[in-house]
Amino acid sequence: MISLLCVFSFSSVAQGHRAIAAPDTFSSDVGMAVLQKGGNAIDAAIAVQFALAVTLPEAGNIGGGGFMVIHTDRGNDFIDYRETAPAAASRDMYLDKDGNVERLKSLFGIYASGTPGTVAGMWEAHKKYGTLPWAELVQPAIDLAENGFIVPEKLGKKISSYIERMSKRDVDINFVDYFGHAKSGELFKQPELAETLKRIRDNGTDGFYKGKTAQIIADFMTQKGGLLTAKDLADYTAKLREPVTTQWRNYTLVSAAPPSSGGVAISQWLNMYDLLAPRTKAADGSLTPMHPHNSTEYVHLLAEIGKRVFADRSEYLGDPDFYKVPVAALTNPEYIAKRASGVKRKSISTTEKIRPGLTESEQTTHFSILDQYGNAVSNTTTINLSFGSGVVVEGAGFLLNNEMDDFSVKAGVPNFFGAVGGVANEIQPFKRMLSSMSPTIVLEDGDVRLVTGAPGGTTIITSVYQSILNTLEFNMSAQDAVDAPRFHHQLLPKDEIRHHKGLQQSVIDELNDMGYKVKERRFGDLHLIHVKEEGVEAASESHGRGKAQVSAVAPK
């Protein structure tokens, strides 16, 4: 008699599939084509990133930056391609002579941009993990820019409403010259961008940071009075760092490291939640969450935790090359337990009393990819707000970021996303501004279970940790998990809970009665891949223009 021992593993499920959840159909199809050609998740990610620079101009970019979390059989990795402050930047550069913040200056126009990191980030990813030729991965983006693509209705509307809004503001931007003719349902070509992408295809990272593209950028800056120089570009490097890797239950959370606050915040949020809301075990071994999903008790508990997470974020998080970020201390189980012990179950902790704990001693985009080899990429990229600074580099055809606003331009004064900061995140030349981008991969026994991430400023952290709870705590399908209403609290504004797509009215009433101010606001769209025993699910949030797809690998 032959007996077969069948040991289940998530990697065996993952390896039968290729999956992608990306923020538009063009990039999703480009990524899937690379996977089907035999490329790995990193190859696909590079092709998707460049395609998004063409078809998702509000956030996809070569003029911005981002973070890539990678899982392969060689381990986990983190590529930091965040923008840096130009050499000529200084701490008070966005203050007027009376010391008041000039918000428009850090958000719109030539002065708002950090040195872009995207091309260097993709180049590093390719050098270390790429299997298909670089040129083959950049080419789909060139085709989309040169031959054009039909503008989706949602993009057309976004562009016209941005042009309308900006026309009423006192900002010096040239967005309309480049995007004014991008109309819903019509073909839109970007010839200058196509030429820039060809230089990147042919010369790799030097096609952007040196030679003709760098010269065009530097000349444009000189002409417009911007800060970025050819030397800033030549000096830029993407950095390979250790991802923030922490435990939550029997899962390993692999997430963004500083200069992102994401990995630390997600680990704190989920681990405090577990201490405060332990599940009950039934006789059959099944586990039931303490509070129903999105009930008043659940929302309040996670808001209380959020107060503490954001108090720490504003004090301790910044660019680790400039400021010693105490990652280990902030994610230490004893510290988490101590922090959790202050949470009030029935009432709201006083905002002013929530201090950083250790002292006692709208537009980004994301895609998630899984390949047939069991590798995964979670990548979030941004030019900060929709269409970044609104400035296109004339002659090179791409939008520049307005990432400088993510610095704490004045201690204690909130940035666009309401986040405050101090010394850890003050402006210094070459420093990376603090981010909330939280590309995350969740592993179980070393195998990929979730690949998740989202845009949305500070609400990114919430979207990501709630996508983890929705799937792994509440057993939702991937689609339900990304579409479920989410809610967010970040210490400031005081006792404000933002929610997205509707908490129940009775819950809102109860939260208001407790003293919260509950407001409706859209969050960014989640893109999630979930490896389950039954197979692989991928989902992009329904309201967006994303496309998630899974293709099974034919058995040999």
Ligand code: DON
């Ligand atoms: O890095 C950050 O945290 C922000 N620049 C992200 C901006 C963002 O998500 C805007 N999206 N809706």
